[in-house]
Amino acid sequence: MLNQSLTNPSGFLQFFFDSLSALVVRRWRGGVKLRDHKQLSSGKAIRRCPTPAIPLAIPLEQGRSRALPCVKPGERVLKGQVIGIGDGRNLWVHASTSGIVQSIGPAAVADRNTPAESVFIAADGKDEWIERQSLAAPRTVTELARYAMRMGLAGLGGAGFPTGLKLAGAERTDFLLINGAECEPFLTCDDALMRERADTIIQAADFLAALLGAGRTLIGVEGNKPEAIAALKSAIARAGSDVRVKRIPERYPAGGQPMLVRALCGRRLRPGQLPGNVGVQVLNVASLHALGRAVFAGEPLISRIVTLTGSCSHPGNVEVPIGLPVTQLAGIAGAVSQDIHVGGPMMGRALDAPEAVVSKTTSCLIYGAATWLPRPEPAGDCIRCNRCVDVCPMALQPMSLYTAAREKQMKTLKMMNLDACIECGACSLSCPARLPLRDSFRESKRELRQ
Ligand code: SF4
Ligand code: SF4
Numbered sequence: 001m002l003n004q005s006l007t008n009p010s011g012f013l014q015f016f017f018d019s020l021s022a023l024v025v026r027r028w029r030g031g032v033k034l035r036d037h038k039q040l041s042s043g044k045a046i047r048r049c050p051t052p053a054i055p056l057a058i059p060l061e062q063g064r065s066r067a068l069p070c071v072k073p074g075e076r077v078l079k080g081q082v083i084g085i086g087d088g089r090n091l092w093v094h095a096s097t098s099g100i101v102q103s104i105g106p107a108a109v110a111d112r113n114t115p116a117e118s119v120f121i122a123a124d125g126k127d128e129w130i131e132r133q134s135l136a137a138p139r140t141v142t143e144l145a146r147y148a149m150r151m152g153l154a155g156l157g158g159a160g161f162p163t164g165l166k167l168a169g170a171e172r173t174d175f176l177l178i179n180g181a182e183c184e185p186f187l188t189c190d191d192a193l194m195r196e197r198a199d200t201i202i203q204a205a206d207f208l209a210a211l212l213g214a215g216r217t218l219i220g221v222e223g224n225k226p227e228a229i230a231a232l233k234s235a236i237a238r239a240g241s242d243v244r245v246k247r248i249p250e251r252y253p254a255g256g257q258p259m260l261v262r263a264l265c266g267r268r269l270r271p272g273q274l275p276g277n278v279g280v281q282v283l284n285v286a287s288l289h290a291l292g293r294a295v296f297a298g299e300p301l302i303s304r305i306v307t308l309t310g311s312c313s314h315p316g317n318v319e320v321p322i323g324l325p326v327t328q329l330a331g332i333a334g335a336v337s338q339d340i341h342v343g344g345p346m347m348g349r350a351l352d353a354p355e356a357v358v359s360k361t362t363s364c365l366i367y368g369a370a371t372w373l374p375r376p377e378p379a380g381d382c383i384r385c386n387r388c389v390d391v392c393p394m395a396l397q398p399m400s401l402y403t404a405a406r407e408k409q410m411k412t413l414k415m416m417n418l419d420a421c422i423e424c425g426a427c428s429l430s431c432p433a434r435l436p437l438r439d440s441f442r443e444s445k446r447e448l449r450q
Helices: 002-007 011-026 141-150 163-168 189-196 198-212 226-239 257-265 285-297 327-333 387-391 398-406 410-415 426-430 437-449
Strands: 055-059 082-085 099-107 116-123 175-179 216-222 244-248 280-284 303-310 316-321 340-342 364-367
Touching: 055 099, 082 116, 141 163, 141 198, 141 285, 163 280, 163 285, 175 198, 175 257, 175 285, 189 198, 189 226, 189 285, 189 303, 198 216, 198 226, 198 280, 198 285, 216 226, 216 257, 226 244, 244 257, 257 280, 280 285, 303 327, 316 327, 327 364, 387 398, 387 426, 398 410, 398 437, 410 437, 426 437
Parallel strands: 175 216, 175 280, 216 244, 303 364
Antiparallel strands: 055 116, 099 116, 303 316, 340 364
């Protein structure tokens, strides 16, 4: 009954559903309120990185995806040209500027633990594009999914999962849910994108919703982004779109998929389930924008917006070609510190290789990390205060999980749904005993998978 109303909602049912989802948003479970430090980099126009005139190292590996190089040293390539061939499971890779291929070999990547096989290109400073063609209207989601793999589209919100793989797995879709939550402190790259490029986002949302046959398209954005919300609403009005913007609480981790799906679509994900299994297709707002650029302008994913913040004189958001060495961004940011944290403070990591390059998932560089992100203090003993339970958005029992993890009680961990842990770290952050709860859950999950 409700599903029918989603594809052809009557006014009453739509009102009923909106009221219900507003109630659910108010009842958002768990999470923590963090000092966000977003004012450091927000409110400024996105800058473009100057045309590179130095060697770039473009990773052929992204997460588990690995492309095979199809260029040779000495060959000239154009911006947007394929340099790595993928397939149904592996993303194709493209040159992010024009120049001469120098070599193929491992390169350190800013947000990756191990070096990635990469194509080194000596940029010629011309930034000369290949001929670009928009995509003739695809008839099926499968066609679009294949195109997304060929255009190298990966999730830009975190894990870098191939967009084509996500779309290829789409079953019946009732909701297209656009994730505009940017709940990690310091990050403002998605906020900037929504403020400045809302038209492409809405156009892409309408295009994708029509292809998926989604009855409703929702964009979840936190209330602390009023300009982004206004820009999206203006773009919706201009396009005559029926996309709806939903305000979500300014709490970490508001952008977690299970919470968004539950709060905005009223559907619950059981452990191991993906949103697609319950009729919801979720895309990060930047991933959707990249899809729009690929479909409407024929541009593969060769750049991303990176937030430069912390101890620097020109913080802000910069559009950076994939493969650019992080060192090149220090001048743009006006930073002198070599102490850099990559990504947000909750899910990111310290930059351990100064020569590392920007990848599709490098969202943020925080300069002067020791000043902004104090080192953790030594752990004490659990005082059974229950704070970790209160903040867990997945309704888990972190203190009991921690005991089971320390004692390697794998069966107990399974029974207690460790699989459902999204590794957000809200429990660790709230723990007065400073116990490394999240780290121990990560480790145990890895052991369980093995
Ligand atoms: S890290 Fe896991 S257990 Fe801790 S709050 Fe997040 S979801 Fe809950
Ligand atoms: S927050 Fe820390 S000290 Fe409090 S119950 Fe949880 S693990 Fe124990």
